Amino acid sequence: MMNKITIYNLASVDSYLFTINPNIGLFYSLVGTWKEDATLCGSETILKSGTPVDDASAISSARALPVDRSKAVLAVCDSRGRVKCWANLKLSGYWGEFVALCSRATPKEHLDYLDSVGVKVIVEGEDRVDLVKALAALERDFGAKTVRVDSGGTLNGVLLGLGLVDEVxxxxxxxxxxxxxxxxxxxxxxxxxPLELISCQTLEGGYVWLRYRVLK
Known part of the structure; x- marks a missing residue:
């Protein structure tokens, strides 16, 4: 069985992702709609989130945290090993398990860092992450049947181009x-x-929530 993958973004009327004074509270209040098993992010999204780079104290605290399977998995596509804030992501309390999606080109020192923080690793692909195989492994090994993508245009475009997305x-x-x-x-x-409209709702402040099924 394939993952059910939903891309969920906040955008302006002219489809740009970063706007002035967005209603982030409203955005995240709708996240529970999908009852996700996993949140999938690109490395650039994590780097722009403002999460501090790990220090020794954060790493020590993060290693002691148990897996919490009542919460979603956080999976980050990071072939180049750019994300160095995994311990602080674990300490945020939003997710219960943490997985780095890597390729065989991911530097060994980064894989060692992930191990030191207690982050699981899926390695698929040579130079870049093979998302088809990585997502299959995420479902098989971590039970991620429903995946919400919280990312930018690059990862969104790759997933759509591969025909992996079920809902936008x-x-x-x-x-x-x-x-x-x-x-x-x-x-x-x-x-x-091509897309098929599932629903269209007008919400507070003139926001409009559009849901589309991707026709395959």
Whole structure:
């Protein structure tokens, strides 16, 4: 059985992901809709989250934390070994288990760091993470049947391009961001992925919540 994968983002009317004064509380109040088994993020999203880089104290505290299977797994796609804040992510209390998705090109010193923090590792792919195989392993080894993607345009685009996404959900902020900001999904002009509307709700402050089924 394949994972059910939902991309969920907050975006402006012109589809940019970073806007001024977004209603983050409203965004996260809807997360429970999917009852996710895992949250999937790209490394860039974690780096931009402001989570502090680990120090010895954080690593020591994080190693002592037990796995909590009542909470979702956090999986981060990080072939280059850029994320160095895993201990602080564990200490945040939001997730119950932690998995780095790596490739065979991931530096050994980074794999050693992950082991020191008590983060599980899935290695699939040569130079980049093979997401098809990595997501299959995430379901097989960690029970991640329902996955919510909380990421930016690069990972969103790759997942959509591979045909792995079942639902696209956008919370649209009533603002036109303008400029040349990061878009919802980086895809070629020929992508033309058809969608079917599941629901459309107007929420507080003029926000609109759009849910689409990806037609495969």
């Amino acid at each position: 959900s956008l919370l649209v902020q009533p603002v036109i961001a303008g400029g040349d900001g990061p878009s919802f999904a980086k895809l070629p002009a020929s992508a033309n992925i």
